[in-house]
Amino acid sequence: MAANNSNPNNPTTNDEAVINEVIKTKTKRRGRRAADPNKEDNKGDSNVNKQGQDVNVDDQCGNCKSKVKDTDKAVACEICEVWFHTKYEEIPDEVYEFMVKGNQLFWCCTHCRFGCVKLHNRMGKIEKSQTEIVKRQVSLEAMVSGVKEEICKGQDRNKEIDQQQNQLSSMQQALSHTVQEVKDSLMANQGTHKELEERLGHMEAKSVKVCETVEKNEENTQELQGKVGVLEAKMLNVEEKSVQHDNCPEHGRVGNGPQPVAVGAVLRTDTVLTEIYDMKRRECNLYERGESQSEWSGGEVEAE
């Protein structure tokens, strides 16, 4: 037996010390009949007559409710730890002696035995439910890993969204700058537009003046054209007269004598005509006296 083979005062290992302590405790929970086997009290029957006494619950027999003495044949249930006199639990003396000496046997009372059956059935149900729980745990772990993956993907997406948001922010800043530039240029254009409108107004006023001047010029031109027409008519008359005045004014002869070159293309004034007349008259007189080398024909003299 383990209790007999081991020496509690000289434990070889820590584990053995623990085991010995347990055995020592269990030994206390069983009757000490082996300590003094020749004593009459070891029969234990006398405790039945002591019912009604003030007995500590820890020392009460689970069946007869009397105090379990150290000298009684009694064992404590391993489960409920209640003492029982061996005769109520129908434990043979040989078994009892073996239990007291060896401590290797696990014993439980009748109540706990029925309870063990119930416990066994309950444990079966618990095992079934535990199996279901394990299955659900496995599926939940799979779900959790899936959720973790989704979270990782979501974090990646969040990073991408952050990057896109940063890009959008920089684009927004650039757009703000551009909008400000456009506003500035619009203001400048409005100033230029005002200047252009003012210049346009000035130019329109100038244009009105120019139109008025043009109208006046046209009127002047018409007047000048009228004057030119009159002068041209006068010139034609003068030229006709000058052709007539190529003849000698005194005799009416036509001579081929020298013509005053300057007179030919120039508008002949009265003074010039007078000079021409004088010259022609002289030439014609020279011809009449036979002193002119030019020839004359026609006229009054020829007719005489």
Ligand SMILES: [Zn+2]
């Ligand atoms: Zn009893």
Ligand SMILES: [Zn+2]
């Ligand atoms: Zn029990």
